[in-house]
Amino acid sequence: MTRLVLVLGDQLSEGIAALRKADKASDVVVLAEVAGETEYVPHHPKKIALIFAAMRKFAAQLRADGWDVRYSELDDTNNSGTIVGELLRRAEECGVSAVIATEPGEWRLIEALQDAPLNVSLLEDDRFIASHKEFEDWAKGRKALRMEYFYRDMRRKTGLLMDGDDPEGGKWNYDHENRKPAPDAVDTAPMSFTPDETVEAVLDLVEARFGGNFGDLRPFAYATEPGQAKRALAHFVRYGLPKFGDFQDAMLDGERFLYHSLLSAYMNIGLLDPLEVCQAAEAAYRDGSAPLNAVEGFIRQIIGWREYVRGIYFHEGPQYPRRNALNHQRGLPWLYWGGETKMRCLAKAVAQTKTEAYAHHIQRLMVTGNFALIAGLNPAEVHEWYLSVYIDAFEWVEAPNTVGMSQFADGGVIASKPYVSSGNYIDRMSDYCGGCAYDVKVKVGEGACPFNLLYWHFLNRHRQRFEGNPRMANMYRTWDRMDQGKREAILAQAEGFLDRMSAGEVV
Template sequence: MTPPRKRLILILGDQLDEDASALTDFDPAHDTVWMAEVLEESTHIPSSKQRTTVFLSAMRHFAEHLQARGWPLMYSQLDDANNTGTLAGELSKAIAQLKPQRLVMTAPGDWRVLQSLRAVAQQHDLPLEIKDDTHFFSTVRDFAAHAKDRKQLRLEYFYRELRQKNGILMEGKKPIGGQWNFDADNRGSFGKQGPGLLPAPTRVAPDTITQDVMRLVNDKLAHHPGSITQFGWPVTRAQALVALDEFITHRLPSFGLYQDAMWEGEVWLYHSHLSCALNLKLLNPREVLAAAEAAFHKGHAPLEAVEGFVRQILGWREYVRGIYWTQMPDYAEGNAQQAHEALPEFYWTGDTDMACLRDAITQTLQHGYAHHIQRLMVTGLYALLLGVEPKQVHQWYLGVYVDAVEWVELPNTLGMSQFADGGLMASKPYVASGKYIDRMSNHCKGCRFNPAESTGDTACPFTTLYWDYLGRHADMLAKNPRMLMQLKNLNRLTPEQREAIATQAQTHRAQQKAPQA
């Protein structure tokens, strides 16, 4: 019979860090780590095969690491005969068996999970100690203090505070280079010549543990989206450190200039591909930014590239977490523009004549990955212009991408991409016609649609829907100074042109089919 334990330390699938706050004073003589694979975490939204494989394989590798240290561990596998299928059920079983005096965990990244585990603790009359997630540079309290009494929240100001507080890319109290933001220098396209020879991405051959997980996923989640035939994500800290080093060495110098560029069939380009490892806590953002900053000081990477990368991690990543935890649970229901269309079926297959969408969705289903412009200005832009219900867009993003944990995915999708929070997070809706995609990629060259046309058989749906979007939301957009130029362009259209665009947009919407779960 297992003697009662003093503490049960709860470790979730996105907390795979032996330096996590919940483990800082772990006592193997009296404490036990609890981890659980449960079907609920892959089915409350249809999690893709790539995403589920990343989580389960990384969890099993981390569990193996803890066992090698000799730490007591209670671990539930997805295919255990008596697995209840829920975190609440598995935790209740562990409590009944181990009879701990208290539960301890690092703050989770999902509101739903936090409420579920709190309910279990209350049910068993056990204290649940929730420790700050020291993986981040700031706390939720820090963000709340920053946001207090501000009429508008904007990333730039929080980002500057964190740069100063942590001394990153700073010369005393001033930013290196004399400016905080080099975004204007980081919008290059590959031009007609294309990207040329690209550095190879870091891909990891599946080991025995990962292969076992892949078989399990193909068996238990056979009908879930995507494929794992090309699985190659880092699932251990050692693998993640290799991925970091290879990014800094081979891709960071060109990352800034080409971070917004797209090219048909090129999945990886100059991006870091580190967000998954960061969000699983296999990497600490401090070591990632230290490596990038060191590359600048050594003259290996230009300031524009390094600052752009720093802004993604120290800026956006911290900012969206603050938005999430200060606004939930109501934030998830946001639909400021009253969008109610269904997510088109092709989001689950990639079967569409629109070349940019076909490319972005196909690679997403194959790899669980697309870079930020593909997410914001291709898949997200189309859903916004079409008028898809924001929650459906959120559920798709949460399900298909390997780096998706709700704290980071939800604000990026509902706030940044879909403007469903009415401007709390972003200063304007990120809308554009097909001409933007034509400028930043070669997708339009091989597409049957013409980005310069808004009506007719070859009109680009992005362009049609863009003008239709401006027309439908003109009153709301007129209150936003950053949208006035686009509205001026709309007002140059004749009433007949606007009516023809609206008719074509409605016809296009009618042709889209609801998704099949």
């Protein structure tokens, strides 16, 4: 009996569950570039190009391996525009109604497939280290779902950086060694790739269809096939990993990547296996070519954080991305889409995002995310922005990072306190503050850094919720020690800034 085998654009792995379950001799593989997946948020053109180019190469790889592949290109005149529509078209074409699919990483697609008038069998995506059941078993009965304890279980399960039953070096976490400020210069960069004929065809398509989207399509230098992604991994392990730990939180004008790997997009669409990535990093520690703090920090981001946020996304359910525990309602200002701003840190982070479809985790958390939180921006709009502009953003990984970690909109499921800071943190970890129109040293009055003003404004307006949090007690004690006149001036100046921003003025 012939069945359709759906492979989505972020499931480009030969060992994906649906392909393992299928019969090459009789089943038909369906891959589809569809408008619905490009338009539910205005994706960065580089992101669309990466996925389409990788899909086309994966389809060619499957055909060469003997599979019957029905591939829908975006500009196919018969293209229905949706995943379900293309399944129905291929079902009629092949005279079948049964579909094997690997579970999508977004609730909207899961629900669409479940509602389709076809016999769809969804298989769990077992490319992840923790199954849904393992995460649910871990979460059951816990008062707080903190990543650190989950991470330790993943270390034990994989054996990565373990010395028998103990963590390598005697500690689970070396994060305190990974907070050095920006270096004077960076002596490496991620590996880049020249577009081939397949990629160039996709770039032309994306340029024609999505040239108006936020983001620069060219130059395009991302890997689009597993062999290239493996070369990018080897390059990072050799040249970037040794200093990754020290400077992973640093930000430096003119150095958009520092020692970061840029491998997350490749893992998220299936070009790299996450465990393989971690094993390559561990091997560098074992042979003495990378220090423990760097390797542990890198592995923790993958088997700790990446696995944890996926678990949270499915544990919390379809409505999670729409949570708004702090009732923030202010609209996303135009500066997030490249509009003019006098705040140099935000201008730099957004400009980099526009050019590269990439910013590292501290730029996302402590610059664009921190500002959104202290300014009271609507977390649904913030979530959709992150989902739109970053090349590695898929809802299972992006929503918990944004709604939970960055915006505290889940009310503390992920974070024990909101990640807010004044301008001091950005000044310490970057060179962004030099040359800014605002003065990071000025707390109130002419030229005061908006991060300084909005930090206290946030704490004041949410005092009832947070003043009992032991991790925030010192913040409120500092606020209470200020002269009343100074407090009033800070709040009034912050309100004025927010009013001007909401009115569309350049701030």
